[in-house]
Structure formats: structure tokens, C-alpha cells
């Protein structure tokens with residue numbers, strides 16, 4: 001079973017932590033228990049936001065977690081609930097997910113570009129944007145490995161390469177989309193949000209590559225594919 005459901009509205013979670021904790025904490029634990037009872041492997045998606053964002057070194061899967069906000073705490077509760085079931089599981093911590101579907105930073109930037117030729121974007125939060133299609137492939141790979149009894153159980157890190165700031169990500173979006181939007185870099189302190197985001201969310205993904213042969217994808221190539229999908233959908 002692959003579980004990608006979650007409460008993902010990071011800012012609103014600050015006011016709805018109980019609800020976020022049921023959806024992100026109790027629900028995956030219940031699903032993992034049901035899988036364990038049936039001998040089925042359980043693959044779950046978690047987040048870089050379980051870390052406090054200190055330092056500049058990429059976080060390894062066994063590094064100390066330190067969630068800053070409600071969404072982050074609820075996702076960590078999910079990880080802990082799944083581990084406590086004692087079943088066979090793999091948790092993929094990923095970051096800054098984008099695709100042609102749903103709401104995400106790429107679509108927010110493209111939307112803002114309709115009415116703005118200059119944007120102020122946070123430059124002191126750094127991470128690896130990750131194409132959703134690559135996450136789906138990684139989850140399938142992990143699930144098949146576990147089902148075959150030769151997989152890589154436990155917590156894994158998986159994010160797109162290279163690491164970049166939100167401002168750098170935005171610049172690449174506008175460059176690839178051929179949009180003349182100037183990106184002005186600002187510190188997070190000048191873009192107040194309800195929930196604090198970690199400054200350093202770099203994920204060390206080397207263990208996943210060593211254990212399961214799943215390497216970091218280049219997010220810039222994924223972005224090219226997503227922009228092509230969006231252009232095709234727009235006719």
C-alpha cells in the first residue's frame with residue numbers, strides 16, 4: 001500500500017493542529033497497522049519539514065528531528081506511529097513537490113506572473129524541489145522491493161537536485177517558461193507567514209541510492225516536463 005494522503009496546508013495547520021494530527025498522525029498509523037496485520041508492506045510519504053532547518057549540512061535519515069510548526073509535528077507523529085506498528089514499512093521524506101496537478105509553488109509562480117513583472121521571493125530557505133512523478137516512481141520501487149522481500153525498509157530521503165532557494169527555483173521557473181519576471185531576493189523575515197519554514201531543508205539522499213538504487217532526479221528536467229504538460233493542457 002502506498003499512502004500519499006495528507007493535510008498539507010502548512011500555514012492553516014497552525015490553527016487546526018488537532019485536525020492535521022488526526023490526518024497526518026493517526027490515519028497513517030491506522031493504515032500501517034492494517035497492513036501489518038495482513039503482512040502487507042506500507043509505503044508512506046513524509047517531509048523535510050520534520051527538521052528544524054539549522055546549519056547547512058544535508059539532513060540524513062537518522063538525524064535528530066525538530067519540527068518547527070504544526071504541520072511538521074503532525075507529519076513526525078505519522079512517522080512515529082507507523083514505526084510503532086512493527087510492520088514492514090518505508091517512509092520517503094521528500095520536499096517542495098511540484099507537478100502539473102493540484103496547488104504547488106510552480107503553479108503559484110505561473111499564476112502570479114499573469115499580473116506581476118517583479119516578485120520578492122525568499123532566498124534564505126534552501127531545499128531540493130521534487131517532481132511528483134519521480135516520487136511516484138520511487139514509492140513504487142520501494143513498494144516492489146519490500147513486497148519481494150529484498151527491499152529497503154525504514155526512513156529514506158528523496159529530493160530533486162541541485163539544492164536551491166525558493167528565489168532560485170522561481171528564477172528557473174520563469175526562465176524555462178519564457179516569462180520576463182524579475183525575482184528580487186528577500187530574507188524569510190521579510191515574508192512573514194503563519195508557520196515558520198526551516199531554512200536548511202537539504203536532504204542527504206545518498207543512503208536511498210546505495211540501498212535501493214534510487215538516485216536524486218534533476219528537478220530542472222522535471223520542471224521542463226511539467227511546463228510542457230501545463231502548456232498542452234492549456235491548448
Ligand SMILES: NC(=O)C1=CN([C@@H]2O[C@H](COP(=O)(O)OP(=O)(O)OC[C@H]3O[C@@H](n4cnc5c(N)ncnc54)[C@H](OP(=O)(O)O)[C@@H]3O)[C@@H](O)[C@H]2O)C=CC1
Nearest residue numbers: 004005006007008023045046047048094095096097102103
Ligand atoms: N506538497 C509538498 O511540497 C510536499 C508534500 N509532502 C507529502 O507528500 C504527500 C502528498 O502531498 P501533496 O500531493 O502535496 O498533497 P495534496 O494536498 O495535494 O493532496 C493530499 C491528498 O490527501 C487527500 N486527503 C486529505 N485529507 C484527507 C482525508 N481526511 N481523508 C482522505 N484523503 C484525504 C486529499 O484528498 P482530496 O483531494 O479529496 O482532498 C488529496 O488527494 C503528503 O504526505 C505530504 O505531506 C512531503 C513533502 C513536500
Ligand SMILES: Cc1cn([C@H]2C[C@H](O)[C@@H](COP(=O)(O)OP(=O)(O)O[C@H]3O[C@@H](C)C(=O)[C@@H](O)[C@H]3O)O2)c(=O)[nH]c1=O
Nearest residue numbers: 008010047048094095096097105120121122166191197
Ligand atoms: C507566493 C510567495 C511565496 N514565497 C515563499 C514563502 C515560503 O517561504 C515559500 C514557499 O511557500 P509555499 O507556501 O508555496 O510552500 P510550502 O507550503 O511551505 O511548501 C511545503 O509544503 C509542505 C506540504 C511540505 O512538506 C514542504 O516540503 C514544502 O514543499 O515561498 C515568497 O517568498 N514570495 C511569494 O510571492
